[in-house]
Amino acid sequence: MVALVQTVAYLGLEARGVEVQCQVAPGLPAFNVVGLPDKAVAESRERVRAAIAAMGLSLPPKRITINLSPADLPKEGSHYDLPIALALLGAMGIIDAETLASYIVVGELSLDGRLAATPGALLAALYASSADLGLICSAIHGSEAAWAGNVELLAAKDLLALLNHFKGQSILTPPETGAAPEPVYGPDLEAVKGQETAKRALEIAAAGGHNLLMNGPPGSGKSLLASCLPGILPPLSPGEALEVSMVASVAGTLEGGQMSRQRPFRAPHHSASMAALVGGGLKVRPGEVSLAHLGVLFLDELPEFQRPVLDSLRQPLETGEVSIARANAHVTFPARVQMVAAMNPCRCGHLGDAALACSRAPRCAANYQAKVSGPLLDRIDLHIEVAALSASDLTMPPPAEGSDKVAARVASARHIQRHRYGDIDARTNAEIDGDALEKYATPDQPGQALLKQAAEAMRLSARGYTRVLRVARTIADLAGTAEVGRIHVAEALSYRRQAPRN
Numbered sequence: 001m002v003a004l005v006q007t008v009a010y011l012g013l014e015a016r017g018v019e020v021q022c023q024v025a026p027g028l029p030a031f032n033v034v035g036l037p038d039k040a041v042a043e044s045r046e047r048v049r050a051a052i053a054a055m056g057l058s059l060p061p062k063r064i065t066i067n068l069s070p071a072d073l074p075k076e077g078s079h080y081d082l083p084i085a086l087a088l089l090g091a092m093g094i095i096d097a098e099t100l101a102s103y104i105v106v107g108e109l110s111l112d113g114r115l116a117a118t119p120g121a122l123l124a125a126l127y128a129s130s131a132d133l134g135l136i137c138s139a140i141h142g143s144e145a146a147w148a149g150n151v152e153l154l155a156a157k158d159l160l161a162l163l164n165h166f167k168g169q170s171i172l173t174p175p176e177t178g179a180a181p182e183p184v185y186g187p188d189l190e191a192v193k194g195q196e197t198a199k200r201a202l203e204i205a206a207a208g209g210h211n212l213l214m215n216g217p218p219g220s221g222k223s224l225l226a227s228c229l230p231g232i233l234p235p236l237s238p239g240e241a242l243e244v245s246m247v248a249s250v251a252g253t254l255e256g257g258q259m260s261r262q263r264p265f266r267a268p269h270h271s272a273s274m275a276a277l278v279g280g281g282l283k284v285r286p287g288e289v290s291l292a293h294l295g296v297l298f299l300d301e302l303p304e305f306q307r308p309v310l311d312s313l314r315q316p317l318e319t320g321e322v323s324i325a326r327a328n329a330h331v332t333f334p335a336r337v338q339m340v341a342a343m344n345p346c347r348c349g350h351l352g353d354a355a356l357a358c359s360r361a362p363r364c365a366a367n368y369q370a371k372v373s374g375p376l377l378d379r380i381d382l383h384i385e386v387a388a389l390s391a392s393d394l395t396m397p398p399p400a401e402g403s404d405k406v407a408a409r410v411a412s413a414r415h416i417q418r419h420r421y422g423d424i425d426a427r428t429n430a431e432i433d434g435d436a437l438e439k440y441a442t443p444d445q446p447g448q449a450l451l452k453q454a455a456e457a458m459r460l461s462a463r464g465y466t467r468v469l470r471v472a473r474t475i476a477d478l479a480g481t482a483e484v485g486r487i488h489v490a491e492a493l494s495y496r497r498q499a500p501r502n
Contacts (some may be wrong), residue, residue: 003090003097006104007083008127008348009073010120010286012331013246015127019069020080020105035068038283042436043117047078048085050111055160060092061326068316072328076283079118080108084135085159095166103154104128105136119252121145122245125153136162142175142255144249158327178257185231186265187224190402196391198225201384201495203406206232208474209428210467211317211339211379212303213497214385218349222342225386226267226298229340231403231408235261240294243334247293251286255432264295270304278312279333280324289316290333302343303371310376313339317379320431338430339380343372380442381430381467383497412478429474437466441473445487454493468492 003022008015031045049059066084068075068464083105090097106124108116121141128135134152137145142155155175156162174483189199198214202225205212214222236244241261249252268277268288279287289297299305316335324331331385345351346365348358358364377383417428420440426432432440443451455465469484471492476484 001091001093003087003100004410005083005087005090005100006133007080007106008104008120008124009075010077010250011329012333013123014302014332015120015123015249016073017127017287018073018075018080018133020083020087021067021069022084022091023065023067024060024088024091025063025065029059029061029063031059031064031066033066033068035066035071036074037068037080038074039080041075041080043070044078044084046260047081047109048088051081051085051109051113051159051236052088054111054113054174055163057094062093064088077118077120078101078108078116079106079120079124081109082115082159085109086136086162089163095163099166103134103136103152104131105137107138110158115139115156115158117252119151120250122147122249122253122254125151126246141257143178144245144254146175146177146257147245147259175257177312178259180259180261183235183260183262184231185262185403186227186229188231188403189228189406190398191387192221192224192399194389195221195225195386195394198386199406200386201231203232203339203410204471204474204478204495205229205338205382206406206410206430207478208381208470209338209430209500210419210471210474211430212341212382212384213377213380214340214342214384214386215345216342217351217388218344220386220388222386223300226296226300226342228300228403229296230263230265232407232410233263234407234414236263236294237261239396244294247286247290247334251291253291264292265298266292266295267298267300270299270301272305273308274306274312277309278316278322278324278335280326283327284324284329284331286333287322288321289335289337290314292337293334294336295332295338297337297339299339299341303368304339307371307373311373312377314376317376336427341380343369345369377497378461378463379467380497381471382495384495409478412480413474416477429470429477432470432473433466437469441469441484443469443472443484443489444486445488447472447484450486451489451493454489458493458496460496464496470498471495 005020007018009018088093090100108118110116115138117140121137121144125135125145129148129151136154139155139157153174154172165172245259266288275281277287278289318337322333322335346368351365424436472484472488475488475491
């Protein structure tokens with residue numbers, strides 16, 4: 001007899017259908033799993049055997065063959081345990097095989113039959129909803145899967161509870177969607193003394209989704225400014241929250257089915273590897289740049305990162321996605337991030353202070369900053385110098401403007417952009433290109449003249465030129481002006497890094 005159960009394989013944020021075929025045939029007792037399984041899938045035989053034994057059942061003394069179709073698609077992960085077990089129970093005649101055909105099944109089995117947590121339940125639920133099927137998963141992921149909307153969910157604590165449900169001896173209660181907790185923000189901008197230029201740049205970066213680099217000595221407040229950014233960013237829309245939650249689901253970091261509307265803020269250590277930052281590994285998982293999707297990726301001590309690791313960000317910052325190529329699969333993760341970076345001017349950090357600078361200045365500064373490649377710096381829209389704070393700055397009263405007032409202006413600018421780009425694939429000014437850039441960000445005649453003159457004097461690349469236009473468009477939005485003027489272009493140019501001269 002052959003029983004069929006539907007499950008999924010995860011390739012990035014894509015769930016592909018996999019059919020688990022179980023045949024129980026006469027022959028020498030054996031239990032084989034075929035269909036390009038990885039080590040975790042091959043080991044499922046022992047977990048399934050033990051879980052079925054925990055219910056007081058035994059496998060028939062026959063030849064059991066599990067085929068995962070399509071056979072040329074790599075199968076990774078422990079979520080194949082439950083579909084294999086149900087397919088086997090269906091082939092043994094314990095569960096009606098026709099009933100199982102209307103569900104997508106995912107879940108890992110413990111030796112005592114309990115269903116353990118596995119990544120990707122939300123993706124499986126969305127796939128089941130699109131295929132007009134139900135979903136069987138662990139009770140741990142019930143509230144997470146419920147966010148998929150109109151899909152029949154069976155979330156069981158163990159295999160026995162699932163068997164009793166199909167036998168009609170007890171009914172599983174449909175799970176409710178997980179709670180959506182209130183966003184938790186970092187420090188308020190009121191905690192930042194002085195640094196008005198830096199705070200203005202932070203506001204522009206938040207309003208347009210622009211990349212920002214802060215360069216200054218130790219203790220000048222660069223990390224504090226970056227930690228204030230979540231407090232002025234607008235919350236995620238429901239659609240964006242679902243995108244972010246899908247990445248978290250694949251990564252296994254969506255706890256308790258809670259879907260937050262707070263934008264991600266990721267701050268990896270400078271010792272992070274390339275796989276940790278952009279994704280990959282033996283079992284391909286999203287990296288920090290994807291976990292920060294639609295949020296902020298903060299890179300502190302930028303030159304301390306390995307240069308190949310930093311250069312791996314060049315493609316994601318340009319295209320908004322990460323493509324990871326492996327011999328057996330190509331996986332793509334979203335990576336629309338706003339990168340905020342901080343660095344010291346040199347290794348000792350006191351380049352501009354003659355009393356504290358090391359004896360190798362200024363050559364040590366050139367060597368230190370050369371660790372960051374020019375093409376990566378060219379992708380950063382705003383470059384600012386954060387000066388050291390004096391004792392008089394620290395004794396100043398708190399600034400009159402806190403994060404709430406700045407956040408209101410940022411929200412207003414984002415509202416303008418959302419309506420302006422409603423019919424194109426762009427959310428913020430930082431994402432516009434081509435016709436949209438020419439239509440919405442072309443400055444007036446005096447602004448064009450200034451930009452042309454500055455482009456020649458500053459030796460702007462084509463990428464740098466367009467990024468100046470995007471920043472100028474954001475500055476105009478903050479001012480509530482429909483047209484980009486000379487004053488907006490001038491301020492945008494002041495944040496642009498000049499190309500080094502030979």
